[in-house]
């Protein structure tokens with residue numbers, strides 16, 4: 001059985017992920033959550049970012 005991937009609450013549609021650093025880390029990447037989807041999975045480390053309730057609808061740019 002695989003470990004469940006880590007789920008992280010995002011307070012903005014734009015999140016950055018570096019895998020948490022250390023051995024499991026990866027180069028920092030920016031991920032854009034589509035509001036209609038409400039979540040995104042990091043292609044590097046498979047952490048799942050879930051848009052928190054009340055989060056901003058748009059990234060500040």
Ligand SMILES: [Zn+2]
Nearest residue numbers: 017019042045
């Ligand atoms: Zn990641």
